Amino acid sequence: MDYDAAPSHDTFSRLLRLLDPEAFGRAFAAFAVAFVRAGQETPEVVSLDGKALRRAYEKGLAASPPLTVSGFAAETRLCLAAVSPSDGENEVEAALKVIEPIDLTGRLITADALHCHPRMAEAITQRGGDYLLALKGNRRHWLRRANLRLADATPSIAERTETSHGRNEWRQAEIVAAAEPLMPGHQAFIRITSRRDQAKPLMRLFMASTLLSPQQALDLTRAHWQIENGLHWMLDVHLDEDLSRAARTMLPPTQPSSIGSPETSCKPPTLPTFPSATALRNAPGMTTTSSMPSLIRMTSTSALSAHVLNSPGTDDHVAKSDA
Template identity: 35%
Template sequence: MMTPETDSSLVGHFSMLEDPRDALRRRHNLLDMVIIAIAATLAGADGWVAIAQFGRAKEVWFRQFLELPNGIPSHDTFGRVFSLLAPDAFEACFRAWVASIRTVIPGEIIAIDGKTLRRSHNRAKGLAALHLVSAWATANRVVLGQVATDAKSNEITAIPQLLALLMLKGAIVTIDAMGCQTKIAEQIIDQGGNYLLALKGNQGVLAAEVEEAFIEADAKDYAGVESEALDTVERGHGRIETRRYRTLGELSGVPRSALWKGMNMIGMVESTREIAGKISRETRFFIGSIGTGVVDFGRAARGHWGVENDLHWSLDVAMREDDCRVRETQARENLAVLRHIAMSRLKNDSTKLGIKNKRLKAGWDEQYLEKLLFDAPPSAGQNAPSGSPNISRG
């Protein structure tokens, strides 16, 4: 059997975590508690009571590789210790594991997005719901890092903190309209990455300039300008979705582009969705430093939308994150890290099951749980826009 010290393992990266407790009062090893918590979360536990119950049910198995000098800690002990544990230190161990197994893919999409944990507020103590800004590597399918804030409006300050934790060289960073800020774009370029930022009302004048530039280019059938288009069609689950991705490198009609470091293109996505005979249309605009190659643009735009399905939806549906009622500040952040650890590991497991059923299997099958804890996951491939492509230039 492998041990927690194995370099390529998930749990091996938590052995250097500093214990915040008084040394004379410790009855349980911190690493034992962390491994039990990770294992239990992989197997479906969603809070301290469930984590402690899982530990007791699997105590004989855990004793094969944990010390457990005083047995399995109580749920109160788990809650108390994780409320003392510094979330940034806990998450740093997780990031170290991600760095050890992540395949560096040129042009990988790193999607930055925020999510509010709806039931994490505590009105009695004046504690707002926890809002997490996370970085999701779309090809490797792992969370690269997270920063906690107490409001969605604070994403503008949280995003630079999160970016500073990441290795961006060669990556394309995508952010929704909240992060469409000149300083954020500059930071991404300075860290060696490129960006694709969504445009909305918070950049009203720039958005109007971009839309007008496309109107003028379209009126001339994009003659004499650097531009590419890509059409995709997707069918499934009773719906048909068509998308046209269009890039434009002619920025003379976008004077505010001079304010954005590295900006060399604008993008437009026209989407049409047909469900049961009903048709809806939507047009989105973007700015970026990725050039006018439409395949990269389409991959980046779709990659960012994928964070909703690949990460947030899974956290809500498979891990019931929005139902979590842990409200102590550091404990709720650390529990969110545990969910991200579990989600990243399960997403990178090749077993042909959904996340919910993988968690059930981890609870039933000790060999499978051991593999998740102690084996390095396989490398991930790179995603491209799905559907039937048809690229045109000019």
């Protein structure tokens, strides 16, 4: 590409503001699924997690910044879908919408304890997927039953010791079949115990819709954190998403009803008049206080642009960190 003749920053800005983010998101999700399927031989882990755009809040609403929930393919490092909650919705509702456009057949969905509930389990299993969901105190009765089952039964166990990033880590997986399902598709309880260097051991519990081997459990529970390292960290550190002050960047959507109508079909099309960058920044409802960084940038996360277009902060790229 001849970078001296490439479209300018403002050209990309105007183009992206005129796109319908929902339509683009659906189209990109279809492409992403086909892309993953083309090179996939083993079940893919799709991690669900939400991320707040810390500085893109409306005036007086610093405690409630915009939120985006993403579905991230851990192995291919591809963001398959991203949804921002509508008015009156929360991260739970947005996560259910994230998995709607994704083909879940043969996939394992991982998520934190917020999404360990019957609606999520049913949405995944009805569409041919499996789940591995964290279990914590927000489901205290299920947590108690999981601990009792692990204490009474003889679990399958596997251990692993790793040295990485200057620290030694020991991890152990214990798996038992559930005596009875606690939500749709539930088949097993998993306990992961880990210890870094000389720190106290940390125990985490999970509910799974398939009876995994202990070795698989060690791999799959670790794979969930790719969404933090491979997506959120990239968005924040490389693209400065958390520094973005763009709260609303979309122009009013184009009305397709007038395109190709009898009144206009015989007339030459009227080319749209694009506002200048200054006019866009000063338009009502715009709250951007910093200049927009370059919108086109190649990174190791394949579908970063789709995530940007589906995020409230289209104008200022996207980011967060490690687990």
